[in-house]
Amino acid sequence: MLYLLVLFLLPFYVILSVTFGTLDPIFQSPVLVWNPLRWDTSILSFTLSNLTHTDGIYYAAFLRTIAYVVGATFVCLVIGYPFAYFLARHAGRAKGLFLALFLAPFWFSYMLRMLAWIGLLQDQGYVNRVLQDVGILGAPYPFLSGKSWVLVTGLVYGYVPYMVLPLYAALDRLPVAQLEAARDLGASPARTFFRVTLPQTRQAILAGVIIAGLPMFGDYYTQQLLANTVGTRMIGNFIIDSLDVPIFVSRGSALILVLMALLIVPIVYYLRSTTRAARERAA
Amino acid sequence: MSVKASTGASRRRLRDLITNPWARPRFLWVIGIAYVVWTLVPVLTAALFSFNSTRSISLWAGFSMRWYVSDPNESVLHDPDLRHAVLQSLKLATGAVLLSVPIGVGFGLALDKWRGRGSGSSNFVMLFSFITPELIIAVSLFLLFVNPFRFVGLGTTAQLLGLVLIAIPYAVIIVRARLLSLGPEYEEAAMDLGASPVQALRRITLPLLAPAIFASAAVIFAFTLDDFVMVKQLAKDGSNETVAMAIYGAARTAPSPAVNAIGTLMLLTSTLVIALAFVVFRRSARRSGTGLGAEREALPV
Numbered sequence: 001m002l003y004l005l006v007l008f009l010l011p012f013y014v015i016l017s018v019t020f021g022t023l024d025p026i027f028q029s030p031v032l033v034w035n036p037l038r039w040d041t042s043i044l045s046f047t048l049s050n051l052t053h054t055d056g057i058y059y060a061a062f063l064r065t066i067a068y069v070v071g072a073t074f075v076c077l078v079i080g081y082p083f084a085y086f087l088a089r090h091a092g093r094a095k096g097l098f099l100a101l102f103l104a105p106f107w108f109s110y111m112l113r114m115l116a117w118i119g120l121l122q123d124q125g126y127v128n129r130v131l132q133d134v135g136i137l138g139a140p141y142p143f144l145s146g147k148s149w150v151l152v153t154g155l156v157y158g159y160v161p162y163m164v165l166p167l168y169a170a171l172d173r174l175p176v177a178q179l180e181a182a183r184d185l186g187a188s189p190a191r192t193f194f195r196v197t198l199p200q201t202r203q204a205i206l207a208g209v210i211i212a213g214l215p216m217f218g219d220y221y222t223q224q225l226l227a228n229t230v231g232t233r234m235i236g237n238f239i240i241d242s243l244d245v246p247i248f249v250s251r252g253s254a255l256i257l258v259l260m261a262l263l264i265v266p267i268v269y270y271l272r273s274t275t276r277a278a279r280e281r282a283a
Numbered sequence: 284m285s286v287k288a289s290t291g292a293s294r295r296r297l298r299d300l301i302t303n304p305w306a307r308p309r310f311l312w313v314i315g316i317a318y319v320v321w322t323l324v325p326v327l328t329a330a331l332f333s334f335n336s337t338r339s340i341s342l343w344a345g346f347s348m349r350w351y352v353s354d355p356n357e358s359v360l361h362d363p364d365l366r367h368a369v370l371q372s373l374k375l376a377t378g379a380v381l382l383s384v385p386i387g388v389g390f391g392l393a394l395d396k397w398r399g400r401g402s403g404s405s406n407f408v409m410l411f412s413f414i415t416p417e418l419i420i421a422v423s424l425f426l427l428f429v430n431p432f433r434f435v436g437l438g439t440t441a442q443l444l445g446l447v448l449i450a451i452p453y454a455v456i457i458v459r460a461r462l463l464s465l466g467p468e469y470e471e472a473a474m475d476l477g478a479s480p481v482q483a484l485r486r487i488t489l490p491l492l493a494p495a496i497f498a499s500a501a502v503i504f505a506f507t508l509d510d511f512v513m514v515k516q517l518a519k520d521g522s523n524e525t526v527a528m529a530i531y532g533a534a535r536t537a538p539s540p541a542v543n544a545i546g547t548l549m550l551l552t553s554t555l556v557i558a559l560a561f562v563v564f565r566r567s568a569r570r571s572g573t574g575l576g577a578e579r580e581a582l583p584v
Binding site: 079082083085086087090091098101102104105106107108109110111112113114115116117118119120122124125126157160161210211214215217218219220221224225228236239240243249252253256259260263267270271 | 311312314315318319321322323325326328329332339340341342407410411414415416417418419422423425426505506508509511512516526527530531534535538542543546547549550553554557
């Protein structure tokens with residue numbers, strides 16, 4: 001319990017003190033202000049106004065981050081659901097094998113997985129060469145020159161296993177007898193899916209969206225590796241870069257605060273609904 | 284006879300799959316296979332290019348061990364930076380396991396017993412830290428260690444503390460799941476037979492928890508070995524560089540197959556650890572007669 005206080009709650013207090021602190025007049029480095037009564041809100045309001053005004057420095061990146069994350073999470077769901085369904089219900093005797101192959105990326109280094117794509121997507125990489133050999137492309141396509149869709153695809157590639165895991169757990173738990181009953185009562189396969197399977201996996205879809213989607217908000221390295229241009233910078237990039245310049249540190253912590261405030265709603269909602277679902281299952 | 288019949292059937296299934304991949308539920312097989320190919324083949328090509336004989340990571344020129352051992356300057360064996368990165372990664376992962384597993388097990392046991400006020404909220408805070416983006420925790424710790432906790436400072440100690448912080452929830456979740464599937468009966472029986480609570484814990488509960496403890500150690504090892512955000516944020520200089528940081532740095536500037544080579548080595552290490560843990564877990568779970576069913580119920584999904 002104590003470790004939580006020391007190592008978890010304290011850092012958040014530091015974030016607050018840096019955000020609401022002042023700048024050292026000589027070194028221009030942040031000075032922490034511990035007393036909440038003496039907090040200075042100018043940095044936070046500066047950051048907030050730059051987030052909300054169309055010409056603010058963070059405005060475009062902020063909207064971009066949300067668009068990328070929502071898009072990538074949606075694609076994860078579209079890819080992940082059929083695969084989880086296959087894994088849970090149709091893999092048959094090959095289930096163990098497929099399960100092992102599916103779990104493998106969890107312990108592969110994220111960086112190595114991205115490095116793999118860098119090799120494949122270079123001008124002389126396999127993707128370009130195959131596309132040229134087939135005749136789809138006349139010249140190499142510059143995949144790595146800061147394309148938003150490459151970045152979103154990279155995020156999907158990186159985070160899709162986190163989407164599949166809860167979906168698989170829920171689909172695997174679904175009693176087969178129930179589906180058979182629905183079919184016996186005359187429902188078509190599609191109707192069985194939409195009326196029986198899908199409603200019972202709503203909780204898992206929520207879990208997948210949270211577990212796969214939230215970490216993307218803190219992702220800056222995928223952008224750096226696959227689409228390193230100003231036009232694709234995400235909010236994580238701004239946070240990381242601000243830490244290198246002492247005068248900007250407090251802006252970075254203000255961004256963290258905003259991100260936290262934004263994410264706390266889905267996190268709390270998700271945690272409450274899972275504890276409720278667990279209690280219902282136990283009862 | 285039956286073997287022959289089943290291979291005939293599977294061959295027929297394969298032929299059907301190729302001639303008409305869109306019939307239900309065959310298209311699900313197409314999705315399943317496509318997914319696995321899509322997630323694994325890029326990584327396998329990256330591993331393949333660690334054996335390339337030239338500097339390219341996208342043009343294959345021939346097999347060589349150059350980037351592992353032979354190259355006198357840039358191979359994993361001879362480049363001091365890469366060698367150091369491997370050691371630093373292993374050091375941090377081992378340290379994180381040794382520190383976070385005991386704390387996590389203790390915390391899991393405490394949460395299991397503790398029914399009163401505060402147990403719900405401390406569980407909540409733990410799960411909260413589990414799904415908060417790592418960047419947020421890493422930057423918070425960074426600010427903590429450079430300002431008020433300057434005596435910690437940045438470097439290996441800070442990296443280790445950060446990793447332990449984010450690794451503990453893994454151990455807690457795995458241990459609690461196992462405790463839930465075991466139920467209180469064994470411990471109660473031991474105490475009815477005259478064991479003190481401490482004896483019951485040491486002689487009954489902990490041995491029964493052994494597979495879960497082992498599994499959490501393996502998971503934490505594999506995940507801290509590859510961690511990037513936390514170790515990068517809390518590193519002080521080049522001496523704190525880990526494999527993930529080395530891959531990141533090289534991938535941004537000048538990728539060389541030597542980077543693929545250390546990535547591949549780490550991949551083999553964590554695969555080995557996970558496979559070992561899986562075998563041990565399976566064997567002891569079978570011996571104690573409890574399946575995975577109840578454990579899955581307790582996962583936070």
